[in-house]
Amino acid sequence: MDVVLLVLMMMAIGALIGGLTNSLAIRMLFRPYDAKYIGKYRLPFTPGLIPKRQQELARQLGRMVVQHLLTAEGIRKKLEESEFQHQMTVWAQEEVKQLLRQDKKISELLAAFEVETNEAKIRRKVSYWVETQYEEVMEQYRPIPLRDVLSEDMIKKTDKATDKLAGNIQLKIGSYIDSPEGKRKIADLIEHYLTGQGFFGNMISSFITPQGLTDKAHPAVLQYVRAPETKAWLVELIGKEKEYWLHQPVGTIEGRIGKNAIKRALGTAVSNALPLENWLNRTVAEWMRPIRSKIIQDAVPVVVSQLGTLLAERIEPMMKKLHLAEIVQEQVEAFSVGRLEAMVLDISRRELKMITYLGALLGGLIGIIQGMIVIFLG
Numbered sequence: 001m002d003v004v005l006l007v008l009m010m011m012a013i014g015a016l017i018g019g020l021t022n023s024l025a026i027r028m029l030f031r032p033y034d035a036k037y038i039g040k041y042r043l044p045f046t047p048g049l050i051p052k053r054q055q056e057l058a059r060q061l062g063r064m065v066v067q068h069l070l071t072a073e074g075i076r077k078k079l080e081e082s083e084f085q086h087q088m089t090v091w092a093q094e095e096v097k098q099l100l101r102q103d104k105k106i107s108e109l110l111a112a113f114e115v116e117t118n119e120a121k122i123r124r125k126v127s128y129w130v131e132t133q134y135e136e137v138m139e140q141y142r143p144i145p146l147r148d149v150l151s152e153d154m155i156k157k158t159d160k161a162t163d164k165l166a167g168n169i170q171l172k173i174g175s176y177i178d179s180p181e182g183k184r185k186i187a188d189l190i191e192h193y194l195t196g197q198g199f200f201g202n203m204i205s206s207f208i209t210p211q212g213l214t215d216k217a218h219p220a221v222l223q224y225v226r227a228p229e230t231k232a233w234l235v236e237l238i239g240k241e242k243e244y245w246l247h248q249p250v251g252t253i254e255g256r257i258g259k260n261a262i263k264r265a266l267g268t269a270v271s272n273a274l275p276l277e278n279w280l281n282r283t284v285a286e287w288m289r290p291i292r293s294k295i296i297q298d299a300v301p302v303v304v305s306q307l308g309t310l311l312a313e314r315i316e317p318m319m320k321k322l323h324l325a326e327i328v329q330e331q332v333e334a335f336s337v338g339r340l341e342a343m344v345l346d347i348s349r350r351e352l353k354m355i356t357y358l359g360a361l362l363g364g365l366i367g368i369i370q371g372m373i374v375i376f377l378g
Helices: 002-027 054-069 072-080 082-100 106-112 119-141 152-178 180-195 199-207 210-225 228-246 250-257 259-273 276-281 284-288 292-322 324-334 337-377
Strands: none
Touching: 002 337, 054 324, 072 082, 072 292, 082 284, 082 292, 106 276, 106 284, 119 250, 119 259, 119 276, 152 180, 152 210, 152 228, 180 210, 250 259, 292 324
8 A cells, every 4th residue: 555655646746746847847938028136146047038039039030931931932923823813803893893982072082182172273283284285395396397297187178278268258358348338448449549549530530420430340349359260369379378387387387476375375275174163073973983884894903913913023122122021020029028928828828738738747657667666676
């Protein structure tokens, strides 16, 4: 009976020592968090292993993450996976769909991004932009003849316009001469002419009155104005003028009209033509309704695909610029030791308990062996 009790006591003592030793060793990985001192003498094994080596651990973790876990090649493969791109496309389509259905007015959306929405200021900016663009464009066109600037189709249209203009001028002149005001104008011209001719004019006036001359001259003038020859003469006259201006540099024509006047008129015309009030008061949904399906079904997949390809090509230099190893190191160094301990224990609590139990088991086996040795030797 004493022999069995001795073996059991040796086993219990060995198990207790083994379990406590392993439990203490596990706790010493983290505890104590800080160094302990007796006077100026620092106690050995303080602080614990991980608090003591936290900076080195952080540095090694940073290297491991960049070199073996979060590598450029791994991210590139993930970005190029068709399944990943499909998931990203579906997600992007849902996000864009929600964005395009917003009931916010454009003015409210712009205000949220601190973009100027005052209509008068916008019109001034548009006018200024048009004037600036006009100046930039005209810099290269001023030395060039107008004919070289216009397309062949436009030149052909000017030829047709010349004939039409001549016809309109002939029609207007004929209508004017045929009107009572035109008749009075012819009468005034005849009377003025005769008055200026002195004796000869008075002699003619004694035979026939200015009104009589007008009645005889008016049909002849009207017939001449409406004659095909008159139109041909007008076409030739306008054509010569047109050719003259077509061979002039654009800058010469601009100078005749006035550069500043053109810029101001063009800028004002464009800014006033824009229905800004209507645009700013329309909602995002109203703006996007005609093209919403095309954006979601056609544009989004293309953008996602192109963005994925671009990121895959640029991922390595991007990761270098991000300095991921330093970010991981800084984060781990910023962890409290208590947090690190909690993270490790949450992950491996069961395994650490098994190590404690294993220490107790081995201690118990050693105690049994020691007890058997004592019995045989005693």
